[in-house]
Amino acid sequence: MQNYDHKKIEKKWQGVWEKSKIYEAKTGGKGKPFYGLIEFPYPSGAGLHVGHIRSNTAMDIITRKRRMEGYNVLYPIGWDAFGLPTENYAIKMGIEPAKVTKTNTDIFRKQLKSVGFGFDWSREIDTTNPAYYKWTQWIFLQMHKKGLAYKHKTEINWCEKCKIGLANEEVVAGVCERCGGSVIKKEKEQWMLAITKYADRLDKDLDDVNYLEKIKIQQRNWIGKSEGSEIEFKISSRQGLAEKIKVFTTRADTIFGATYVVLAPEHELVSKLKLQISNWNEVESYIKEVKNKPDIERTAEDKVKTGIELKGVKAINPANGEEVPVWIADYVLATYGAGAIMAVPQHDDRDREFATKFNLPIIDKPLVNAKEITDKVGGKIVTKYKLRDWVFSRQRYWGEPIPIIHCEKCGYVPVPEKDLPVLLPKVKSYTPTDNGESPLAIISKWVNTTCPKCKGKAKRETDTMPNWAGSSWYFLRYADPKNKKEFASKKALKYWMKEGVNWYNGGMEHTTLHLLYSRFWHKFLYDLKLVPTSEPYMKRTSHGMILAEGGVKMSKSLGNTVDPKDIVTLYGADTLRIYEMFIGPFDQSVAWSTESIIGSRRFLDKVWRVAQQLQMSTDKKLQINTDKKSVSISDYNQGQSVNFSIEKLLHKTIKKIEEDIESMSFNTAISSMMILVNEMEKATNVNEKDFKMFLQILAPFAPHITEEIWQNLDGKKSIHLSSWPKYDKNKIIDEKIMIGVQVNGKVRTEISIDKDIGEDEVKNLVLKNKDILVWIEEKEVKRVIYVKGRIVNIVV
RNA sequence: GCCCGAGUGGCGGAAUUGGUAUACGCGCACGACUUAAAAUCGUGUCUCGUAAGGGAUGUGGGUUCGACCCCCACCUCGGGCACCA
Numbered sequence: 001m002q003n004y005d006h007k008k009i010e011k012k013w014q015g016v017w018e019k020s021k022i023y024e025a026k027t028g029g030k031g032k033p034f035y036g037l038i039e040f041p042y043p044s045g046a047g048l049h050v051g052h053i054r055s056n057t058a059m060d061i062i063t064r065k066r067r068m069e070g071y072n073v074l075y076p077i078g079w080d081a082f083g084l085p086t087e088n089y090a091i092k093m094g095i096e097p098a099k100v101t102k103t104n105t106d107i108f109r110k111q112l113k114s115v116g117f118g119f120d121w122s123r124e125i126d127t128t129n130p131a132y133y134k135w136t137q138w139i140f141l142q143m144h145k146k147g148l149a150y151k152h153k154t155e156i157n158w159c160e161k162c163k164i165g166l167a168n169e170e171v172v173a174g175v176c177e178r179c180g181g182s183v184i185k186k187e188k189e190q191w192m193l194a195i196t197k198y199a200d201r202l203d204k205d206l207d208d209v210n211y212l213e214k215i216k217i218q219q220r221n222w223i224g225k226s227e228g229s230e231i232e233f234k235i236s237s238r239q240g241l242a243e244k245i246k247v248f249t250t251r252a253d254t255i256f257g258a259t260y261v262v263l264a265p266e267h268e269l270v271s272k273l274k275l276q277i278s279n280w281n282e283v284e285s286y287i288k289e290v291k292n293k294p295d296i297e298r299t300a301e302d303k304v305k306t307g308i309e310l311k312g313v314k315a316i317n318p319a320n321g322e323e324v325p326v327w328i329a330d331y332v333l334a335t336y337g338a339g340a341i342m343a344v345p346q347h348d349d350r351d352r353e354f355a356t357k358f359n360l361p362i363i364d365k366p367l368v369n370a371k372e373i374t375d376k377v378g379g380k381i382v383t384k385y386k387l388r389d390w391v392f393s394r395q396r397y398w399g400e401p402i403p404i405i406h407c408e409k410c411g412y413v414p415v416p417e418k419d420l421p422v423l424l425p426k427v428k429s430y431t432p433t434d435n436g437e438s439p440l441a442i443i444s445k446w447v448n449t450t451c452p453k454c455k456g457k458a459k460r461e462t463d464t465m466p467n468w469a470g471s472s473w474y475f476l477r478y479a480d481p482k483n484k485k486e487f488a489s490k491k492a493l494k495y496w497m498k499e500g501v502n503w504y505n506g507g508m509e510h511t512t513l514h515l516l517y518s519r520f521w522h523k524f525l526y527d528l529k530l531v532p533t534s535e536p537y538m539k540r541t542s543h544g545m546i547l548a549e550g551g552v553k554m555s556k557s558l559g560n561t562v563d564p565k566d567i568v569t570l571y572g573a574d575t576l577r578i579y580e581m582f583i584g585p586f587d588q589s590v591a592w593s594t595e596s597i598i599g600s601r602r603f604l605d606k607v608w609r610v611a612q613q614l615q616m617s618t619d620k621k622l623q624i625n626t627d628k629k630s631v632s633i634s635d636y637n638q639g640q641s642v643n644f645s646i647e648k649l650l651h652k653t654i655k656k657i658e659e660d661i662e663s664m665s666f667n668t669a670i671s672s673m674m675i676l677v678n679e680m681e682k683a684t685n686v687n688e689k690d691f692k693m694f695l696q697i698l699a700p701f702a703p704h705i706t707e708e709i710w711q712n713l714d715g716k717k718s719i720h721l722s723s724w725p726k727y728d729k730n731k732i733i734d735e736k737i738m739i740g741v742q743v744n745g746k747v748r749t750e751i752s753i754d755k756d757i758g759e760d761e762v763k764n765l766v767l768k769n770k771d772i773l774v775w776i777e778e779k780e781v782k783r784v785i786y787v788k789g790r791i792v793n794i795v796v
Numbered sequence: 797g798c799c800c801g802a803g804u805g806g807c808g809g810a811a812u813u814g815g816u817a818u819a820c821g822c823g824c825a826c827g828a829c830u831u832a833a834a835a836u837c838g839u840g841u842c843u844c845g846u847a848a849g850g851g852a853u854g855u856g857g858g859u860u861c862g863a864c865c866c867c868c869a870c871c872u873c874g875g876g877c878a879c880c881a
Contacts, residue, residue, distance in 0.1 A: 213800090214800055214801075214875095214876090217799070217800060217876095218799085218800075218875095218876060218877085221798095221799065221800090221876075221877060222876090222877080224877095224880065226880075226881090228881080247881085248880095248881065249881060250881065251881075262881095303879075305879080329879095330879085331879045331881095332879080332881075333879075333880065333881090335880090336880045336881080337880070337881060338881095340881095341881050342881085343881085344881090348881070349797085349879095350879055350881075351881085353879095354879095384880080384881095385880095386877095386880050508875070508876080509875095509876095511876085512876085512877090551874095582808090582809095582820085582821070583808070583809095584808060584809065585809080587801095588801085588802080588874095589874075589875090590808070590809090591807095591808075593807080593808065593822075595807090595822065595823075596807085596808065596821070596822045596823085597822090598821095598822075599820090599821045599822055600821080602821090602836095603820095603821085605835095605836090609836095667808090667809075667810085667820085667821095668809095668810070668811095668819090668820085670820080670821090671809090671810075671819070671820035671821075672819090672820080673820095674820055674821075675819080675820070678820095738816085739815095739816080740815075740816035741816085742815085742816080742861085742862070744861075744862085745815095745860095745861060745862040745863095746862090747816050749816095750816065782861085783861060784861095785815095785861055785862080787814095787815055787862095790812090790815045790816085791815045791816065791862085792815095793815080793861050793862060794861085795861045795862090
């Protein structure tokens with residue numbers, strides 16, 4: 001008997017699949033297209049993580065099932081390779097980032113291949129390849145053309161340690177998301193992308209896509225749509241000024257309780273009112289203080305309200321004509337709403353805290369109708385969003401150069417499309433400069449150029465794009481990855497992206513950034529009529545994290561990481577895949593347990609043993625055939641009767657696997673296959689037809705072992721190109737079923753009944769049952785409840 | 797503080813969505829095979845009780861013939877947002 005030698009088998013089939021190109025997707029090929037996508041990995045120096053395998057295996061199972069169902073499957077892979085870790089490594093070791101990337105992607109590719117994923121490697125992409133980032137730059141230029149990319153002098157979040165401007169999204173709890181260093185405000189001219197212009201659609205169109213509800217909720221919270229009123233408070237006319245303070249409120253109904261008005265310290269009106277403000281010196285120093293306050297302090301847990309009154313300035317509450325004081329305070333944000341509020345201490349906790357601290361009046365007034373009062377005071381109903389425009393500049397080396405040339409005469413001039421890509425030049429040092437410029441700024445040969453418009457002297461933009469750029473459209477490139485004339489041909493897009501990516505799985509950590517950014521870019525391209533759908537992804541699901549043993553985060557510094565390579569070597573790729581799918585509910589985080597992997601291996605060992613038994617019995621039958629010339633009918637029938645329950649269980653299992661894969665309940669799918677194999681092993685005589693159907697449903701989970709057995713039995717084409725088995729509806733019906741019998745809701749016995757038996761018959765049967773009589777004699781039977789096929793409950 | 801989600805054996809977790817709680821797997825114990833070990837196979841494994849039976853799904857209440865599932869209050873843990881008016 002041959003042993004289950006995973007090393008030999010897995011290597012063999014990986015080679016065969018690669019040669020026969022069975023996973024390569026043909027644009028316009030046979031069958032309905034199905035596009036399954038996973039987030040392309042960042043090729044870090046740490047190598048493939050067990051978490052990658054969880055997500056990849058899930059989509060591998062889904063796409064393999066689709067292929068067997070007759071779809072034309074696209075399951076691509078590539079590298080999201082721009083980014084800080086590579087650059088930091090390059091700085092430290094003095095190696096070119098491009099070389100680091102090459103080394104890392106080579107490792108990743110090899111590791112991914114060793115797990116047997118059915119990726120179409122012919123479509124592999126790399127965001128750092130000029131042939132790819134040419135199009136990232138091109139899309140940026142289209143945005144620039146439409147006024148969506150603009151340069152803006154703004155206070156940016158500046159990480160002192162990384163020496164880099166951060167997007168709001170990269171500042172977590174006031175510190176740098178990457179290094180944990182302190183973040184200060186710094187004024188800088190930055191390229192911005194006007195994602196806020198799409199805020200309404202990014203919110204509304206979530207109605208039309210099939211995302212997990214929690215993903216939709218998180219996106220909606222991030223976009224932060226809020227409807228309210230914009231109302232103007234006039235500056236008291238005694239001062240002879242026509243200025244007005246516009247406030248935004250969602251609680252116009254509380255306007256009679258507004259006892260003061262607060263402006264953000266950065267509000268432009270403050271300096272305009274300078275002459276009226278009697279305590280200007282104090283006000284000015286408060287503004288300075290706020291500006292220099294690092295984010296970490298401003299958002300600290302135990303933050304205390306601060307502010308100062310603009311003495312000499314009064315505003316008029318338009319609802320009742322009363323004069324109220326005007327303050328500035330940093331609890332009012334310049335970047336949201338109108339940058340100013342009407343404070344209603346009676347109804348708002350923050351206003352109350354502020355009013356209490358500064359002895360401002362807190363009054364209780366009846367509420368009015370918000371809409372009517374807004375109309376009456378000449379305000380208007382408006383919609384505001386928390387979403388801000390996207391800071392798109394990075395003062396870093398390892399990113400796509402922003403394709404803009406700055407000419408003293410002509411201003412910011414886009415690089416002509418024919419000159420794309422703007423190549424990233426080689427530099428000696430990758431370290432950002434102290435004055436906040438990218439390392440590119442010191443290469444004068446590269447920086448100094450001519451203006452495409454006036455041919456005069458001009459300088460290149462030295463900022464690069466954030467690493468979110470390349471991943472904002474990569475799924476489109478997969479449709480046509482080698483195209484030199486377009487980012488992808490219309491034909492390929494129309495074929496693969498007709499309904500958008502059919503199924504996209506990824507991590508929850510990308511819900512608010514990558515997912516939102518790529519939806520934005522896609523909508524922009526849709527508006528240019530360059531992609532067929534307004535939404536990039538039809539369906540989005542999410543996997544839970546794999547934690548280290550004991551439930552803590554897996555990290556290099558804690559030394560508790562698991563190298564998939566070790567598992568593949570010791571137990572095999574199929575075991576690793578089965579284990580990661582069996583480990584727990586797919587959408588929840590789970591703790592790794594090396595001890596438990598053996599169970600998955602034992603399962604595959606059992607599959608192998610049953611296959612061996614089957615082959616032996618087939619061989620024996622062949623012998624009988626030659627000896628006796630034919631197998632007697634009674635032999636055959638005996639086999640049938642033994643297999644009768646196996647057949648039924650098989651068809652039930654096929655149904656279950658089919659449903660479980662669709663709902664990503666991989667753990668219960670495997671559990672039911674384990675039950676089936678346990679029964680098959682006991683049955684000793686399983687027929688080949690049934691066993692092959694079982695192999696087919698196991699194939700997406702364990703592609704190597706199933707291929708080996710399949711081809712030993714059959715010897716023809718790959719199991720992965722075979723047709724997904726259909727379960728027989730008639731074979732999954734139980735003639736006799738066991739139901740529980742309860743007395744007052746407690747289970748006392750169980751009985752076997754015919755499946756079609758009527759309610760009265762069941763009741764009769766139950767009331768005569770001797771195990772039940774004990775419980776009901778000398779008692780009055782009040783009710784008998786029968787739930788068909790489930791349970792009987794006798795109430796006494 | 798706000799918004800999601802989750803609490804079930806020694807452990808990872810099942811439970812047809814209101815109908816026989818603890819499937820499947822790990823671990824553990826005993827047994828078979830073996831000179832022995834490993835592997836494999838078999839049996840057992842929530843808890844109290846000799847048994848009949850009782851008690852258990854974070855805690856306390858409620859609805860129901862019947863609740864892990866629905867409702868109310870609370871506790872704990874994970875994730876996201878956070879002075880967003």
